[in-house]
Amino acid sequence: MKNxxxxxxxxxxxxxxxxxxxxxxxxxxxxxxxxxAILNAKKAAEKHNDENTDAGARHKxxxxxxxxxxxxxxxxxxxxxxxxxxxxxxxxxxFGLIMESYTYERGGVxxxxxxxxxxxxxxxxxxxxxxxxxxxxxxxxxxxxxxxxILLDECREEIELYRQVFTDNDVLSAIxxxxxSQVINNKQQYAFFCITGNSTINIYPNWPFNDIAVL
Numbered sequence: 001m002k003n004x005x006x007x008x009x010x011x012x013x014x015x016x017x018x019x020x021x022x023x024x025x026x027x028x029x030x031x032x033x034x035x036x037a038i039l040n041a042k043k044a045a046e047k048h049n050d051e052n053t054d055a056g057a058r059h060k061x062x063x064x065x066x067x068x069x070x071x072x073x074x075x076x077x078x079x080x081x082x083x084x085x086x087x088x089x090x091x092x093x094x095f096g097l098i099m100e101s102y103t104y105e106r107g108g109v110x111x112x113x114x115x116x117x118x119x120x121x122x123x124x125x126x127x128x129x130x131x132x133x134x135x136x137x138x139x140x141x142x143x144x145x146x147x148x149x150i151l152l153d154e155c156r157e158e159i160e161l162y163r164q165v166f167t168d169n170d171v172l173s174a175i176x177x178x179x180x181s182q183v184i185n186n187k188q189q190y191a192f193f194c195i196t197g198n199s200t201i202n203i204y205p206n207w208p209f210n211d212i213a214v215l
Contacts, residue, residue: 166197
């Protein structure tokens with residue numbers, strides 16, 4: 001029984017299986033950190049049984065998804081690896097990339113683009129020094145919670161709203177929006193939409209998110 005509990009990352013069997021599958025695409029070092037993060041989030045959700053801690057557990061799972069897909073396509077993202085005293089969610093030394101995650105959660109009063117742009121600006125300010133010092137490309141991955149009723153089509157239709165955030169933050173290379181799409185063979189699929197302010201992403205021939213808009 002102890003071994004079963006130790007490997008139970010989520011009480012939702014589909015999510016638990018998805019996490020186990022995702023972990024296989026990372027190094028042993030990253031797997032240890034990822035397991036610790038998701039188990040801590042699960043314990044907090046079970047202890048406090050409120051919306052905030054439940055959201056925290058959801059966020060941890062969602063932030064694994066883009067990095068796992070990138071790693072399946074030849075990238076080498078590591079989880080929470082320290083760089084010059086900062087700890088971004090993801091970093092890939094081989095390709096000179098760092099990536100931060102954000103979940104656009106239900107609730108709040110400001111509109112979708114305003115909240116996203118505010119978060120992106122804060123993250124760019126936080127990591128700008130190490131990005132410039134190490135000549136890195138910076139990506140923000142934004143998961144859109146399905147209960148917000150925001151669709152990727154709205155991101156495509158309103159891409160001009162994000163032009164200024166690229167202008168104001170020259171360290172920003174791309175924004176990846178993603179959300180659940182269909183279920184195939186009992187496995188949840190995800191749809192992605194990527195915005196970039198220049199041709200930076202085009203230097204990666206194995207970039208897996210083909211729905212790209214260049215501002």
